[in-house]
Amino acid sequence: xxxxxxxxxxxxxxxxxxxxxxxxxxxxxxxxxxxxxxxxxxxxxxxxxxxxxxxxxxxxxxxxxxxxxxxxxxxxxxxxxxxxxxxxxxxxxxxxxxxxxxxxxxx
Amino acid sequence: xxxxxxxxxxxxxxxxxxxxxxxxxxxxxxxxxxxxxxxxxxxxxxxxxxxxxxxxxxxxxxxxxxxxxxxxxxxxxxxxxxxxxxxxxxxxxxxxxxxxxxxxxxxxxxxxxxxxxxxxxxxxxxxxxxxxxxxxxxxxxxxxxxxxxxxxxxxxxxxxxxxxxxxxxxxxxxxxxxxxxxxxxxxxxxxxxxxxxxxxxxxxxxxxxxxxxxxxxxxxxxxxxxxxxxxxxxxxxxxxxxxxxxxxxxxxxxxxxxxxxxxxxxxxxxxxxxxxxxxxxxxxxxxxxxxxxxxxxxxxxxxxxxxxxxxxxxxxxxxxxxxxxxxxxxxxxxxxxxxxxxxxxxxxxxxxxxxxxxxxxxxxxxxxxxxxxxxxxxxxxxxxxxxxxxxxxxxxxxxxxxxxxxxxxxxxxxxxxxxxxxxxxxxxxxxxxxxxxxxxxxxxxxxxxxxxxxxxxxxxxxxxxxxxxxxxxxxxxxxxxxx
Numbered sequence: 001x002x003x004x005x006x007x008x009x010x011x012x013x014x015x016x017x018x019x020x021x022x023x024x025x026x027x028x029x030x031x032x033x034x035x036x037x038x039x040x041x042x043x044x045x046x047x048x049x050x051x052x053x054x055x056x057x058x059x060x061x062x063x064x065x066x067x068x069x070x071x072x073x074x075x076x077x078x079x080x081x082x083x084x085x086x087x088x089x090x091x092x093x094x095x096x097x098x099x100x101x102x103x104x105x106x107x
Numbered sequence: 108x109x110x111x112x113x114x115x116x117x118x119x120x121x122x123x124x125x126x127x128x129x130x131x132x133x134x135x136x137x138x139x140x141x142x143x144x145x146x147x148x149x150x151x152x153x154x155x156x157x158x159x160x161x162x163x164x165x166x167x168x169x170x171x172x173x174x175x176x177x178x179x180x181x182x183x184x185x186x187x188x189x190x191x192x193x194x195x196x197x198x199x200x201x202x203x204x205x206x207x208x209x210x211x212x213x214x215x216x217x218x219x220x221x222x223x224x225x226x227x228x229x230x231x232x233x234x235x236x237x238x239x240x241x242x243x244x245x246x247x248x249x250x251x252x253x254x255x256x257x258x259x260x261x262x263x264x265x266x267x268x269x270x271x272x273x274x275x276x277x278x279x280x281x282x283x284x285x286x287x288x289x290x291x292x293x294x295x296x297x298x299x300x301x302x303x304x305x306x307x308x309x310x311x312x313x314x315x316x317x318x319x320x321x322x323x324x325x326x327x328x329x330x331x332x333x334x335x336x337x338x339x340x341x342x343x344x345x346x347x348x349x350x351x352x353x354x355x356x357x358x359x360x361x362x363x364x365x366x367x368x369x370x371x372x373x374x375x376x377x378x379x380x381x382x383x384x385x386x387x388x389x390x391x392x393x394x395x396x397x398x399x400x401x402x403x404x405x406x407x408x409x410x411x412x413x414x415x416x417x418x419x420x421x422x423x424x425x426x427x428x429x430x431x432x433x434x435x436x437x438x439x440x441x442x443x444x445x446x447x448x449x450x451x452x453x454x455x456x457x458x459x460x461x462x463x464x465x466x467x468x469x470x471x472x473x474x475x476x477x478x479x480x481x482x483x484x485x486x487x488x489x490x491x492x493x494x495x496x497x498x499x500x501x502x503x504x505x506x507x508x509x510x511x512x513x514x515x516x517x518x519x520x521x522x523x524x525x526x527x528x529x530x531x532x533x534x535x536x537x538x539x540x541x542x543x544x545x546x547x548x549x550x551x552x553x554x555x556x557x558x559x560x561x562x563x564x565x566x567x568x569x570x571x572x573x574x575x576x577x578x579x580x581x582x583x584x585x586x587x588x589x590x
Contacts, residue, residue: 053291056292060295078250083253
């Protein structure tokens with residue numbers, strides 16, 4: 001196990017993975033029409049952050065980044081809970097959660 | 108006792124107040140769907156009194172004490188910012204009492220609890236000198252705001268506004284976190300003090316750090332409503348409860364600037380070359396967009412939203428200059444802005460109580476209710492920067508600091524835009540003073556009269572005798588930069 005960690009992918013690989021995940025999330029955020037799918041995209045972006053933090057933490061050889069990642073996970077959960085509640089309100093009013101229906105406010 | 112606990116006295120006081128409100132909410136009968144006779148209003152009075160007490164307590168709190176190993180500092184700057192957000196909290200609570208008691212009497216407890224949670228986040232944010240604490244405080248400030256924006260849950264406009272606030276907010280906090288993860292990754296620490304020392308010594312030269320810095324800037328730009336993250340502002344302001352909008356339009360802005368000053372000036376001041384150009388561009392774009400879109404608004408809440416965006420543009424440039432003078436004036440501007448902008452929104456709440464926020468509802472206000480008309484005129488003139496209102500000194504001093512920095516073109520642009528701004532502010536004035544209407548005079552409840560009166564006193568006081576306020580703000584900024 002230790003051997004695998006020592007010879008495993010380097011920091012650059014992890015950062016690239018996180019960057020890719022973040023870009024996929026951003027793409028989803030901008031293009032998906034379904035609000036739940038938009039939330040899923042946000043979740044992808046948040047996990048890119050967590051991968052970054054944990055990878056940096058291992059690179060520096062201390063636990064600070066993992067602590068940061070734990071806080072980040074908890075905050076994202078709180079945020080998504082409120083988001084789902086708002087989406088339920090949207091559903092009750094419009095019987096749908098398509099984002100393009102939300103165009104009452106303009107100008 | 109935990110060492111450094113006294114530094115956290117103010118946030119802890121607010122947490123205690125929130126618990127008291129939660130308990131009171133359970134005890135007071137809540138089944139009434141009708142507006143209550145008085146017992147439910149007591150909740151709002153409790154919150155207002157508690158916040159006023161906390162505001163007064165800031166003058167007795169010890170300054171320059173740190174908590175949690177330096178992660179949180181209670182210095183002149185944090186105290187100044189905390190006074191601003193607490194003042195906004197008091198005004199918003201007083202303005203909310205009538206509103207929440209008629210619109211959602213059964214859910215008043217939630218409303219005040221969310222307001223207080225957000226205030227706890229803001230007070231911690233003003234003193235956060237550590238990235239994790241900064242993020243937690245930022246979210247503690249932001250998440251209750253999403254809930255508050257959705258408070259009118261049966262109204263389509265309210266829910267739509269809340270969703271837009273939520274989506275932009277959640278996306279931008281993820282972007283900010285992504286940026287902070289790079290800052291942490293390159294520096295290997297979450298302490299802003301250590302980062303500042305390292306930058307001073309010439310360490311941390313890495314393009315990833317610049318990337319992290321710019322992502323963080325983008326994420327924080329949302330909170331203050333800077334272009335291009337401003338699209339939620341008018342929609343959310345239109346749909347959300349107006350007294351809450353009064354709060355949303357100033358307190359998170361002030362706290363957002365506090366966090367940006369802590370992070371970018373105090374922590375990453377050594378990298379100003381990297382963040383100053385984007386701040387300048389964003390600031391100019393925000394000024395322009397805000398003023399241009401405000402011209403054609405017939406809905407007063409949307410007009411104030413766009414004008415608020417314009418003000419943020421000016422403040423961003425003042426923040427980017429990052430000298431003791433410009434930051435001191437920025438702090439004074441924020442104080443003046445609290446009274447001016449909240450006053451305008453609170454009058455808008457009274458006038459638009461039946462749900463009509465368009466200029467039609469404002470016709471003949473000066474005849475129907477002279478006091479309210481004059482108060483609104485003063486707030487508008489202060490927003491426009493006319494002499495002897497608070498906004499005049501704020502604007503002229505900010506322009507002066509731009510001039511000092513050799514940026515005459517911004518002063519020129521600002522002057523042109525200020526004239527443009529007067530035009531759209533006075534459109535409201537014309538509606539109030541020249542147009543006629545047969546509508547009855549709007550009723551102003553006692554707590555609302557007190558709130559508007561306090562705003563008026565603030566605007567006039569800071570306009571006629573600004574010196575002590577400016578000195579207070581300058582001292583706070585000087586303490587921060589060690590000048």
